[in-house]
Amino acid sequence: MAEPGQVFSALKATCPDDWDAYVRHDFVRRLGDGSLPEACFRHYLGQDYIFLIHFARAYALAAFKSDALEDMRQAAATLDALINTEMGLHVKYCAGWGLSEPEMAALPEAEANLAYTRFVLDSGLAGDLLDLLAALSPCVMGYAEIGAWLAADPASDLSDKNPYRDWIEMYAGAAYREVARGAARQLDRIAAGRLGADVEASPRWPGLCRTFGTATRLEIGFWDMGLAPPG
Amino acid sequence: MAEPGQVFSALKATCPDDWDAYVRHDFVRRLGDGSLPEACFRHYLGQDYIFLIHFARAYALAAFKSDALEDMRQAAATLDALINTEMGLHVKYCAGWGLSEPEMAALPEAEANLAYTRFVLDSGLAGDLLDLLAALSPCVMGYAEIGAWLAADPASDLSDKNPYRDWIEMYAGAAYREVARGAARQLDRIAAGRLGADVEASPRWPGLCRTFGTATRLEIGFWDMGLAPPG
């Protein structure tokens, strides 16, 4: 496989409409131009706190399911980054929006959140490490695409006036881009190691596409949830 | 514990509003009086097919997690009943509504379905057998309550004119009632074996109530989904 990220590109190519509906979701556009109502963003942030915990559990599961030390190390590094760095940044960032950690920890988990996170975990338990990574990739790689797109989109407002500028800059930044690239390379490596060089010729390919497609639809559901805060 | 079903009653008592919203949901009432649009029922039936598969997986997980042969046998009997008897009845019943098995197997799984089934499975994997049974009980015992209530409710139409009469009779019938009672007794026994006689005094009680409450909310979401068929 020549270019890094080939498996991710191939998966995306099997569900272009859903992928676009996710990456260019109205929630995302309104983050870009700053028109998203604060209540929506705060609702999203609170649920994202819960999401991060289960996403971290998914990387713990990836470490458990790794049979090469290299894969275990990569999964453990992501787990560590999520619960020690990301979580801290998230909590600090949310404090700026008036959300405290105990408040977020006590929120009822939205159905969209339960559906997405538990689907990812179950994909990993019912299947193998590759199934788990296929379920994880729409989030990890999608957010880098969202960041890059928003940063480049003429409709975006990247000035001080956009209250969501920090958010955009985080996912458009070099650090997050590198995280997404690392995940794309890992997916390539694990796929090659389990399916061979021609991943699309494998009988498992349709199932992996279904997993990736479902996770993408569940990302759409997550943004939909963000647009519909309770009360 | 004197009466069978005490743990189930105690769990229900901690979320009475959600429990009522589930058992007396508009979807249920309209099954009762026969006013539910066919498109809703067919949507529900198709998703229920997928639900049954993952519910069966949950009982397989219960068998895997049992440390007493008696518990393994009970879980395996439910698994067998689900995939061999229930599934067959369901498929036959759905055929009468014009839904074929391959059609149902190819349906995209609704978010409400993913949320519920995968939450149950994850409760069992993250926790122990008791956590799993707490997550399973709103469905098993709730449907018996729904059946009994509909059969007794003066607003129900139990004549030939109600196209959902068979459905009501199945869940109101003695056979299903016995299934629900068996599950209630099993929950009592496993809870006593892990928490002691005074289950509500256990430090695990609040967590079990949260699990039960979330599963109950996800049942509500399942009915909501039924009322909103795609297209």
Add this chain to the structure above:
Amino acid sequence: MAEPGQVFSALKATCPDDWDAYVRHDFVRRLGDGSLPEACFRHYLGQDYIFLIHFARAYALAAFKSDALEDMRQAAATLDALINTEMGLHVKYCAGWGLSEPEMAALPEAEANLAYTRFVLDSGLAGDLLDLLAALSPCVMGYAEIGAWLAADPASDLSDKNPYRDWIEMYAGAAYREVARGAARQLDRIAAGRLGADVEASPRWPGLCRTFGTATRLEIGFWDMGLAPPG
């Protein structure tokens, strides 16, 4: 794949010495000619009781990990056969050797037993359904081979004088042979569905051979344990 059992044959061909050491183990030969000390057989029977429980858990896990209803049904049928039929026969058979069920349930589990059963379970949890079936197959198919070989071996004593005649006849019989054939066909089907037609060309093949080889070595360890009863 033309003949049923091709994947099993290919796996066996990668560890012929270990396979022979398992199938033609001294414990087996001495069952055949009736010279095995009773204390060894009783020790084996007691540990086999515990083994069957965890083996049943492995089939429950297979049902949990199945994504096709057909596979779930096959796994559930084996689970049911193990805990309802086999276990009953085993308990009755052991009673004839003076071992009661509560006695066997209270035995400390031998290291060889722990190693084998938990390795099988972990293979299934760390990997996918195919990894699990690869770990299960030395037992299921090996016992049919052992039965057939003992029944045909001129050194075997199949008269009334051999106290182990019943045991040999069970595993040499048509019913068990059919069980083993079904398992071989399932392994073929799952392997084709995950690796494609040329299973040995898959990058997963060496890993599957390692799993199969380890399970075969653990069968040898189980017979070794049988020859060394405690006390």
Add this chain to the structure above:
Amino acid sequence: MAEPGQVFSALKATCPDDWDAYVRHDFVRRLGDGSLPEACFRHYLGQDYIFLIHFARAYALAAFKSDALEDMRQAAATLDALINTEMGLHVKYCAGWGLSEPEMAALPEAEANLAYTRFVLDSGLAGDLLDLLAALSPCVMGYAEIGAWLAADPASDLSDKNPYRDWIEMYAGAAYREVARGAARQLDRIAAGRLGADVEASPRWPGLCRTFGTATRLEIGFWDMGLAPPG
């Protein structure tokens, strides 16, 4: 619970003979006085490399099964310490004994190793986080006891002449002692959170003692294996 480590002490008190047989095993004594044959130590080191990988997987599982962020962080910290720090030290240490990492990674896993590591993992999957920690504690806390005992024992040779002095010093040192104390405190906290203040009054106590006792016996088996290098 007043003193830290009370649950560990209570568990130990239920299997004093096995605990002594583990902590004061001949393998340990001969590390202390320097009389252990090099071949035994090298065999042990190689198997310990494989052991560490699966032990790290067990902490990944603990992170997956944690429902409090604090517990997830503690499990992830141990996972990180194992695969990034411990593993590196182990590899470097083993290089001093002429064992390279690829060599160790290619070793066939000993039955005693399979039995111990997979039993721990299965305890965590069949049960909950507390069952997993009960299975993990004989190793974590036992090695600190072994280090302290060897460092204090008049029969130990802590001079340059003892080739195993480094090993003793590592496990007798303050850093490792702190690791063991942290694990003991975590066990206390999780036990209190699941069983209440009087852990020994819980109906789960006998099962936890069985798990702890089996893990202790499997530690004995691990030392036995060390004394019997292949070839």
